[in-house]
Amino acid sequence: MANPKRRHSKRRTGNRRAHDALKKPGLATCPDTGLPKLPHRVSPHTGKYKGREIIEVPET
Numbered sequence: 001m002a003n004p005k006r007r008h009s010k011r012r013t014g015n016r017r018a019h020d021a022l023k024k025p026g027l028a029t030c031p032d033t034g035l036p037k038l039p040h041r042v043s044p045h046t047g048k049y050k051g052r053e054i055i056e057v058p059e060t
Contacts, residue, residue: 027036030043031051042049047057 028039032046037043042054047055
């Protein structure tokens with residue numbers, strides 16, 4: 001295995017790690033309830049996707 005001849009500087013290490021931070025997911029709004037949901041997924045509040053009921057959600 002190849003080993004580094006010199007250690008990387010703090011600046012170079014920091015520049016590499018600049019893109020490692022977690023980003024918030026982009027959210028869409030549910031057309032029925034107006035609550036946020038992940039896009040292209042069934043709404044957990046209504047159980048609908050593209051206007052069709054996919055799963056049954058128990059009433060609370």
